[in-house]
Amino acid sequence: MSDLAPTAVAVLKHIVRSIVDDPDAVTVEVDESGSRPALNVRVGDGDLGRVIGRRGRTAASIRTVTRAAASKDDVELDIEFLD
Template sequence: MSDEVPATAVAVLTHIVKSIVDDPEAVTVEVDDSGERTALNVRVGDGDLGRVIGRRGRTAASIRTVTRAAASKDDVEIDIEFLD
């Protein structure tokens, strides 16, 4: 595990989520490196969580795939959680 913040992954994740939601100003991405893997916790405004998760979780899965690819540029393995 790396002690560095996965800057590329955070930037990509923030950009993608802000592009999807109705209220981009309400989007926050927190880095939690207390576990085995670094976790990126995403919070969005009221009513936008369903938009980010998508039907059957497909949008969330796609966001995770792209962001993990970006994290590999920083040599970091990440998990992404979408929180209320």
């Protein structure tokens, strides 16, 4: 877990693990190389579509909830879903 935004990382992992078929394959990495820190989410084969959802609505909702949790950590984050 990250020291940067522990609440946001925990919330993000919980939400994504509850959506996918293989919750053990979910990983969340913190990338601080950009202008704003990013949480990079990787899921198992075939689960990315479930996380993104139709027209990206599920991903947008996950981003909204995770950013709200990050505000508790006093951090602004980007959330990226990677293959």
